[in-house]
Amino acid sequence: MKQTLRVNLGSRSYDIIIAPELLQNSKPFLDPIIAGRRVAVISDKIVSNKYLNLLSPTLDSITDSWDLFRIEGGEDAKSFGSLEKLLDSMLAHGIDRQCVVIAFGGGVVGDVAGFAAGLIMRGIDLVQIPTTLMSQVDSSVGGKNGINTRQGKNLVGSFLQPRIVLNDVSLLSSLPSDELKSGYGEIVKYGLLRGEDEFTWLEKNFSTIMSCNNSALVEVIRMGCETKAGIVSEDELDRGKRALVNLGHTFAHAFEAHAGFGKFQHGLSVELGLIAACDLSERIGLCEKGISLRVRDHANDVEMPVKLSDLSNETHWKKDALYKRMLHDKKTINGKINFVLLREIGNPCVCNEVTQQAVYETLIQLGAV
Ligand SMILES: NC(=O)c1ccc[n+]([C@@H]2O[C@H](COP(=O)([O-])OP(=O)(O)OC[C@H]3O[C@@H](n4cnc5c(N)ncnc54)[C@H](O)[C@@H]3O)[C@@H](O)[C@H]2O)c1
Ligand SMILES: [Zn+2]
Known part of the structure; x- marks a missing residue:
């Protein structure tokens, strides 16, 4: 094994x-x-x-x-x-x-x-x-x-x-269950970065991972490490392609910073960030409709957050405050937010030409006001 x-x-x-x-x-x-x-x-x-x-x-x-x-x-x-x-x-x-x-x-x-x-x-x-x-x-x-x-x-x-x-x-x-789910959030990210076969495998086999089946864990950790290692090998110092491992993270970091770091696990925020990144990709016409629904359905199956109140129901989730957080993200350059988005599953790209309106619509979809 x-x-x-x-x-x-x-x-x-x-x-x-x-x-x-x-x-x-x-x-x-x-x-x-x-x-x-x-x-x-x-x-x-x-x-x-x-x-x-x-x-x-x-x-x-x-x-x-x-x-x-x-x-x-x-x-x-x-x-x-x-x-x-x-x-x-x-x-x-x-x-x-x-x-x-x-x-x-x-x-x-x-x-x-x-x-x-x-x-x-x-x-x-x-x-x-x-x-x-x-x-x-x-x-x-x-x-x-x-x-x-x-x-x-x-x-x-x-x-x-x-x-x-x-x-x-x-x-x-x-x-603990939430720590396992947190790691799973990054696994979903790697599934979406890798391609249709890997994401479909997760849709079918997530329960073997969540029940800590050894061979499923070895397989899925290999998939994640292999994807990250391949990207890191090409861009060790994070000057270009390594940005792709940040799929979902521009949103996730804003959710964490807004609610207060440590309020919920990073990977739970990433899972919701992935739903947001897919929603935004569809909204601006970069990819066909349907991926965000699939990612949301999968999160539902795994009992992971599908809306902002699932992360924290005592946080006031305001879209303008979240947007401001994104403007202060490490990856934002010259006031342009760098989103990692999907053209399709397995085909990510960095996009910094997204309107504030489109981001607001995505945040509202997740329950922001
Ligand atoms: N350097 C990077 O590239 C990178 C990438 C992603 C995340 N991170 C960082 O990783 C941190 C989150 O790491 P994490 O999710 O592993 O959380 P963590 O390190 O806080 O661990 C979570 C909890 O699980 C406990 N724990 C650890 N192993 C356990 C085990 N086998 N059984 C039972 N309990 C165990 C820990 O004591 C801790 O209480 C964040 O600070 C994040 O910024 C860094
Ligand atoms: Zn992460």
Whole structure:
């Protein structure tokens, strides 16, 4: 059932391994990178309490020295304060340029640990062991890391490609339902980016993924990682084509920023953002009618948000406020919002010629006033 994918980035190329029970069998993958070196495992309380016992025998067998550094769970950990505390603690423990950082947790741990690894001694080796569906299918691939500032999400960060990504799908069965759905939001994105066959497969097989069937998880994580790896290989530093992995995200980020980051899971917002992106694509005549209905029906089947009040019913969803958020998006250039839209399933494009009126109509369709 094991799958291996190569991310081709010249001297920074690396493998992504996807399999059940990978932690217990990680020695052949970790040994060539870690043997004899000091290791800093960065994790949070939930993940280290649940799963460190599966990783520690391997670490014990390949290095004399490894330490656990725990950060807080949740979006608040992506702050200057918690990064400073982490760096301080790592330096106090004598972490030097020969050490290897293992990011062991969800996307939050991956982003903070990746940033810390890139900053300590101007960059030390990083291994990603993601433990959420979101991080296995998306955030651990591509080398982006970072923290939030009071001005917005992920505004400070860097690129540091990992030496390897180990995706153990067995870990996903303990995820709370909304965390699983959040990762699924990104999977729907990859289905829409890939093509009709992949999206139809999801429409038929989503229940096997949501019930954490190992072979379905391996298959779908491979599909997501392969899509992202292909795009990242062509545009590592996000100067052009990498924008396509932001399908649905211009809307999603506006929903999250407007409601307050952390109010609901990122991937739930992405799912609604995908419905919005498809609706907008139809509205401006870029694609035939019907795709947004299909994506909405699918979200309904998976019991994911189909309107703004499903994300949060205590937020006042005002279209002009949401539009303003989009104007302040990282990807907006010279006042022109860059939307990733679809010509058809599997055929995305970046479009910055959308009228405010069309965006308003899409937002109203989702329940904004
Ligand atoms: N760098 C990138 O390219 C990129 C891409 C997408 C998202 N992200 C970032 O990822 C973050 C979201 O990551 P996330 O969705 O993984 O959330 P998360 O890291 O906050 O994890 C969600 C919760 O699940 C818990 N958890 C983790 N693994 C578990 C397991 N196996 N069983 C039970 N509980 C577990 C965590 O402790 C946490 O409480 C956001 O900050 C987002 O900005 C980064
Ligand atoms: Zn995302």
